[in-house]
Amino acid sequence: xxxxxxxxxxxDGLTKTFKVPVREAGLGQSLRSLFNREFKNVEAVNEIxxxxxxxxxxxxxxxxxxxxxxxxKMLTGLLYPTGGEARVxxxxxxxxxKELLRRIALVMGQRNNLAWDLPAVDSFELNKxxxxxxxxxxxxxxxxxxxxxxxxxIVTKPVRNLSLGERMKMEIVAxxxxxxxxxxxxxxxxxLDVTMQRRLRQFILDYNADTGATVLLxxxxxxxxxxxxxxxxxxxxxxxxxxxxxxxxxxxFSAHKMIRVEATDLPDDLAxxxxxxxxxxxxxxIEVRRDEVSAVAGHLLEVATVTDLAxxxxxxxxxxxxxxxxxxxxxxxx
Amino acid sequence: MxxxxxxxxxxxxxxxxxxxxxxxxxxxxxxxWTSVAEAQGGQIAGLASGTLAAYYIVWTLVRVFNLxxxxxxxxxxxxRGRMNEFLSQPIHPFHRDxxxxxxxxxxxxxxxxxxxxxxxVLFDPVFEWAVINVVGFVLAIWGGFAVRFVMLYLxxxxxxxxxxxxxxxxxxxxxxxxxxxxxVPLELMPDWVESLAAWLPFKWTFQFPIDTLxxxxxxxxxxxxxxxxALWAVGVGVIFALVWKRAIRRYGAVGN
Numbered sequence: 001x002x003x004x005x006x007x008x009x010x011x012d013g014l015t016k017t018f019k020v021p022v023r024e025a026g027l028g029q030s031l032r033s034l035f036n037r038e039f040k041n042v043e044a045v046n047e048i049x050x051x052x053x054x055x056x057x058x059x060x061x062x063x064x065x066x067x068x069x070x071x072x073k074m075l076t077g078l079l080y081p082t083g084g085e086a087r088v089x090x091x092x093x094x095x096x097x098k099e100l101l102r103r104i105a106l107v108m109g110q111r112n113n114l115a116w117d118l119p120a121v122d123s124f125e126l127n128k129x130x131x132x133x134x135x136x137x138x139x140x141x142x143x144x145x146x147x148x149x150x151x152x153x154i155v156t157k158p159v160r161n162l163s164l165g166e167r168m169k170m171e172i173v174a175x176x177x178x179x180x181x182x183x184x185x186x187x188x189x190x191x192l193d194v195t196m197q198r199r200l201r202q203f204i205l206d207y208n209a210d211t212g213a214t215v216l217l218x219x220x221x222x223x224x225x226x227x228x229x230x231x232x233x234x235x236x237x238x239x240x241x242x243x244x245x246x247x248x249x250x251x252x253f254s255a256h257k258m259i260r261v262e263a264t265d266l267p268d269d270l271a272x273x274x275x276x277x278x279x280x281x282x283x284x285x286i287e288v289r290r291d292e293v294s295a296v297a298g299h300l301l302e303v304a305t306v307t308d309l310a311x312x313x314x315x316x317x318x319x320x321x322x323x324x325x326x327x328x329x330x331x332x333x334x
Numbered sequence: 335m336x337x338x339x340x341x342x343x344x345x346x347x348x349x350x351x352x353x354x355x356x357x358x359x360x361x362x363x364x365x366x367w368t369s370v371a372e373a374q375g376g377q378i379a380g381l382a383s384g385t386l387a388a389y390y391i392v393w394t395l396v397r398v399f400n401l402x403x404x405x406x407x408x409x410x411x412x413x414r415g416r417m418n419e420f421l422s423q424p425i426h427p428f429h430r431d432x433x434x435x436x437x438x439x440x441x442x443x444x445x446x447x448x449x450x451x452x453x454x455v456l457f458d459p460v461f462e463w464a465v466i467n468v469v470g471f472v473l474a475i476w477g478g479f480a481v482r483f484v485m486l487y488l489x490x491x492x493x494x495x496x497x498x499x500x501x502x503x504x505x506x507x508x509x510x511x512x513x514x515x516x517x518v519p520l521e522l523m524p525d526w527v528e529s530l531a532a533w534l535p536f537k538w539t540f541q542f543p544i545d546t547l548x549x550x551x552x553x554x555x556x557x558x559x560x561x562x563x564a565l566w567a568v569g570v571g572v573i574f575a576l577v578w579k580r581a582i583r584r585y586g587a588v589g590n
Contacts, residue, residue, distance in 0.1 A: 078421050080583050096582075101424035113419045130425045 006090065008182050008214045009052035009075065014084035016045040016070050016238075044070040046238035047084060052182075055212040057205075059219070059229035059246070063324050067238040068218045072184045075216070076106045088182055102131050105180035109190035113171060114159045120170040121155045124177055131178035138177060145173045149203060165196040172200060176207060183207075185217045189224055201227050222316040234323050241323055246316075253323045254314040256287045259297055263304040273300075287314070335437035353445050356397050357453070360390035364457060367518065379521045384460030388548040389519055391453045396543050397516075398442040399475050402483040403431045405503040408490035417585060428574070432483055439479070462549030470556035471547035477563030478539040484567055485535060488574040494581035509534075515541025535566040 022040045023032070045067040052058055062068045073079040075088055077096040086093060091100035114123040128138045146152050149169045154162060159170065172188070185204065189197040201224060208215055219225060225232065225246065232249060234242040242249065256274070262283050270276050273296045274288035288296045293311055300306060313319075367386050371378040381389070411417050420427040453459075485506075492502055511517045512527060514536035520528045531537045542559045545551050551559065 073418070076422050078418050079585070096421065098424040101422065104422075106418070106422045108418070111415070111419070130423050130430075132424075 007051045007053055008089050009050075009216065010085075010087045011051070011071075011075070012049050012085045013047045014045055014049070014071065014074060014086050015043070015047050015082045016067075016074060016079060017082040018042045018044055043238050045074070045081075045235075048235065048238070048240050049084075050233055050240065050243055052214050052216060054214055055208065056231065057208055057215040057217060057229050059225045059232040060216050060235065061218065061225065061232055061320060062235040066236045068235055069186055071235070072106070072186050072216065072218065076104060076184055077101065078106075102178060103180060104182045104184065105175040105178070106184045107171060107175045107186065107188050109168070109187035111171075112159070112167065114167070114174060116160050117158055119156045120159055120162075120174065123159070123170075123174055124155075127174055127177055133178050137179065141177050141179065142173070145176065145203075148206065149173065149199065165192050168192060168196070168200065172203060179211060181211075181213055183213050183215045185215060185219075187219055188217070189219060189221055194223075197221065197223065198227075204228065222320070226316055234320070236324050249316075249323075250313040250319050251290075254319045255290055256314055257290055257293050258285055258312045258314060259288050259293065259300070260285045260308075260310045260312065261300055261304070261306055262308040263300070263306045266300075266304050335433040353394070353398055353442060353449055356394055357449060360393045360397075361453075363393075363518065364390045367522070368457070379519075381519060381521065382460065384458060385548065385550070386519075387453075387457035388459035388461050389544055391450055391457065391459050392544045392547050393516075393540075394449060394453070395443070395446050396475060396478060396540055398446065399439055399543075400479045400482040400539050401438075401442075402435060402479065402486045403490065405486055405490040405493065405506075406500040408493040409500060412493050412585070421582070421585070428487060428578075431487070432480075435483065436479070459548075461547070463547065464549070466553050466556060467546055467549050467551070470551075470553075470560065471543060473560050474543035474546045474556070474563065477560055477567065478543045480567045481535050481563050481570070482539040484570045484574060485539075488570055488577060491574070491577045491581045494584045510536050510540075513537065514539055515544065519545075535570070538563045538566055 018041070019039050020042055022038050048067070048071065060068050060071070070079065074081050075086055075093050077093040077100070080094045089100060089103055091097055093100060114120055115126065124138075124142055127133070128135075133141075146155060149172075151166070151169050151173070154166050155170070159167060162170065168188070175183075183204070188204070189200055192200065204215065204217075205228060207213060215228075217224065217228060230246055231244065232242065232246050233240060234249075242252065244252075258277070259273075260283075264282060266284055270279070270284060270286060274286045274292070276284065276286050278285040286296070297309060297311060301309065314322075364387060367378065367381075368383040371381065371383040371386060376382060378386075411420075417427075420430060423430075486503075489502060489506055512523070513520075513531045513534055515531075516536075520531050520537060520541055523531075538559060542551075542563070546556050546559065
């Protein structure tokens with residue numbers, strides 16, 4: 001009987017509570033806090049559980065302060081949890097065993113991990129020594145990544161002279177040279193232009209396809225999410241609100257769909273069909289309840305001379321916003 | 335270590351200016367103490383002006399050699415979230431920092447040669463050395479660096495409990511100035527300071543390597559001194575290892 005492949009990341013009831021000092025504004029309160037300092041417990045992550053399968057790319061989404069980065073920091077051994085359990089490649093990450101650290105990578109957007117004053121190639125060499133990468137593998141990967149990202153002419157420039165996009169490419173290359181099996185990407189495309197975002201996304205997708213690495217990605221750019229992941233975990237106030245296929249997210253959290261129509265003689269009372277989002281003489285976008293989409297589309301085709309009609313899911317950004325705000329949740333789905 | 339070397343090479347002008355800046359402090363001490371020595375018939379507390387000149391010329395090399403990772407840099411590292419980078423790699427930050435600083439020493443030593451030449455022409459030092467002094471000095475200067483590095487690294491751990499640990503560094507520097515032979519050779523200090531210094535690690539990081547090279551120590555004293563350096567480095571290193579385990583649990587991973 002084949003041995004089942006162990007999930008590379010297993011999280012069970014993971015909790016992190018920070019004790020933070022609090023005080024009211026003002027000099028009096030400031031003096032008072034000298035003698036009587038008050039603290040508040042902030043639950044950054046509250047008993048979350050999930051599993052990542054081999055070669056899976058999962059989007060880990062949430063608003064600022066939701067607990068995403070805290071979770072990633074616990075899974076990469078930077079933070080000790082307050083409670084719960086986690087295993088990454090079979091290791092308890094906060095024990096920070098070298099065997100684990102050699103097999104994972106953490107990339108944080110806009111965070112420079114390269115030697116600032118030296119060309120990136122020197123940092124690559126440093127990582128080779130730190131991670132103990134055999135020379136042959138190192139050279140093969142380095143050549144391939146430099147080629148794919150088209151950075152041959154900038155690897156020899158001091159990092160301080162690189163643009164943000166160029167630096168981010170170098171960060172990614174440096175993070176992948178040791179061939180990590182689990183990749184934690186915390187907003188890797190933040191601050192990059194659209195072309196650069198697309199290029200990095202493709203690079204990570206190729207890495208995942210070539211190596212079978214598992215990827216946990218946080219991003220506020222829905223373009224990253226829709227292009228890279230098939231499954232999302234949504235976290236807010238430290239708790240998981242949704243864990244499932246990206247395709248089912250709209251179905252579950254948006255009770256509406258968008259009907260876009262181009263027509264010549266549209267009726268005036270379009271509001272009776274739903275919320276009119278956009279209207280011009282020949283074009284209209286209406287947000288319509290999911291269960292009324294067919295009827296509304298049929299009616300519009302009857303009453304107007306329609307040249308084009310499209311039925312679309314609500315944009316991902318709006319769906320995510322609705323998950324966080326709790327608006328528009330269809331209680332009949334779960 | 336190679337990256338540390340390359341980093342200092344990259345900024346060789348900065349390294350040279352730093353070295354040049356370090357000359358100001360010993361030149362002031364030299365000017366003061368050689369004047370005092372000459373006013374007292376050429377000697378002060380048994381130290382001739384030529385010996386004092388040799389002391390402060392070697393001082394410049396020892397000073398740049400025992401530059402170590404300062405506790406306030408830990409504060410910066412923690413407050414800016416830069417610790418994440420170090421903790422996510424399969425290498426202890428101590429190993430990484432120690433080798434990085436050690437690599438830079440080779441560049442500083444190269445740049446020190448013209449500085450030493452200039453000071454030698456200016457102050458006419460007197461060295462009384464044998465091969466044992468030179469060999470002992472090579473070990474002692476690295477030993478001094480190791481002791482000072484591990485002490486400052488341990489001190490840096492305070493920043494895991496409070497992110498305002500700079501004040502303690504100030505106390506360390508003041509103590510070092512008086513108890514290490516950095517300000518003046520310990521023979522010129524009151525007896526109680528000299529006695530106290532014998533029980534503390536500071537003199538093994540400054541005066542001991544200097545005295546070794548200028549020929550003021552016999553072979554037995556050199557071996558004893560290196561032994562003391564090893565004891566302090568290992569002793570403080572063990573304390574650091576224990577504190578590190580607790581410190582890392584407290585790490586809040588602030589910033590990104």
